[in-house]
Amino acid sequence: KAGVTQTPRYLIKTRGQQVTLSCSPISGHRSVSWYQQTPGQGLQFLFEYFSETQRNKGNFPGRFSGRQFSNSRSEMNVSTLELGDSALYLCASSAGQGATGELFFGEGSRLTVL
């Protein structure tokens, strides 16, 4: 069974640009959540999608957005990039119970903003 796949694995952008990250969950998993990981703040919750609907959103500015497609694949977008957006963005999928069961994480997309 294939794990959670995130693309791209590494990317470099400059301030003001926008970026789109992609996540393919484990087959059969309908819940996808996104986290931002930085050395100082640990893992911070961005948002969670289930069956194309956003169920929860973390405390991030509106520049951070996401969506989920009918095949459960998800994308997140960050517009008007700032230096502080440099981080590892992790996607996790679950069978549907959300944050009350095991999350399966991908290896992340490492974003560097120059």
Added chain:
Amino acid sequence: GENVEQHPSTLSVQEGDSAVIKCTYSDSASNYFPWYKQELGKGPQLIIDIRSNVGEKKDQRIAVTLNKTAKHFSLHITETQPEDSAVYFCAASNPRNSGYSTLTFGKGTMLLVSP
């Protein structure tokens, strides 16, 4: 919202020793407490979890304890091995206004096991 504090931030032990990582949470409504292990270059992986109706859970060399009254929970690793070296995260799951829970993570503990 929920706040999870994790200590220590780094922990160095000798192979064979025990390691203990402690976390506290703020929201009494939190009801699920997983622990994740993250190895270098990989995503976090669940190693053990505990629900609020249980006080202790063991899985081979790993155990987790939960004190709901004090709002703290701990991870215990016995007979540590070099392959236990990684960053460990605790987390607490609490219901949101949406009716669905979210996970709040601690900031992590880097465990280094020396041979």
